[in-house]
Amino acid sequence: MTHVPTPPRVALVTGATSGIGAETARRLHHDGFAVLLTGRSSGRGEALARELGPGAACFVPADLTKDGEPDRLLQYALDRFGTMDAVVNNAAVDHTGELLNVPAAEIRDTFEINTFAAIAVLQAAARTMRHSGGSIINVTSRLATIGVPTMGVYSASKGAIKALTAAAAVELAPYNIRVNAVAPGMxxxxxxxxxxxxxxxxxxxxxxxxxxxxxxxxATPQDVAGAIAFLASPSADYITGITLAVDGGYTAQ
Known part of the structure; x- marks a missing residue:
């Protein structure tokens, strides 16, 4: 009997060119996923795709704040790999500043990538997955739960994604789309x-x-990548709507 190899599962990782995103791409590749990497640094993204191997990974630069970019990425994944099983919504920018003095432009810029772009990626992913199911993992933060001076705008942008995770999990459950989040600490x-x-x-x-x-x-980026990989795996098939703290017990205090 001829053995027919099982097609690889496919994952999209946004913000995949450094830190948590890069380690998540490596971990998902190790777990058998073909990985579509995206981010703004073409040099780092293409180097990571070469590291993982041309048959198992590719890099597509994207500015997720532009209208239509998330849909373009998901369509590229379908054209290249034929399916989409997991989307890791990781792209984000940091922000610090005394709350009373943060310019409106900085608030808008932070929300554009951390919140509005993440929502657009989730929408595009869910439209792609609604006939086959899948897993969406949002990367939020311990700061979505606790207050830290000078981090108010960033906290708000990540808190919105924590709330979205629960709402989307309930709304998308009939399509067998699981939506979870990880909340890294330092x-x-x-x-x-x-x-x-x-x-x-x-x-x-x-x-x-x-x-x-x-x-x-x-935490190390590998610690966070391990939690993301679990939520993307069949071992988490009955888990949806949670935010998993990956913070060494910080928010349990």
Whole structure:
């Protein structure tokens, strides 16, 4: 009897060119997914696609704040791979600033990518999956749950996605589309490392951060990628509507 190989599952990872997005792409590739990578840095995105292999990954640059871009990405995935099984809604920008002094333009820019673009990606993913089912994983933040000075605009942009996750899970359940979120705490991304270097005593700052986390250390991008991979896997087939904290116990305090 001729063995017919099972086609690979297919995933889209937004914001895939560094940090959590890049590690998520690596983990999903390891788990047997073909991965469509997208982001704004063509150099990093194409390098990651070469690392994962041309048959299993490809990079498509995109500005998700532009009308129609999420639909274009999902259509590209269908044309290239024939299906879409998991979408990781990870693209985001950071923002800090004293709340009373944040310019309106900065608020709009933060929401454009962290909230409005994420909603557009979810819509495009669900339209693609509504006949076959699938998994959508939003990346929110511990700051969607707690208050931290100077992080109000960012927190609000991520809190909207936490709320959207629950609502979308209920609305899309009849299509067998699962919608979940992960909420990372402090994570050792390039942004985190740059933030440490901005302090007069980076080692002291790192110790202070670790001391505030019950597990005694920040997350690694691999920690967060592992949680995302679980929610994308068949092991999570009966899980929808949750926000999974990946914060070492920080928000449990």
């Amino acid at each position: 994570t050792r991304t390039p942004l985190y490392e740059a933030w440490l270097r901005s302090h007069n005593d980076p080692e002291a700052t790192a110790r202070k951060v670790a001391d505030g986390i019950p597990l005694g250390r920040p």
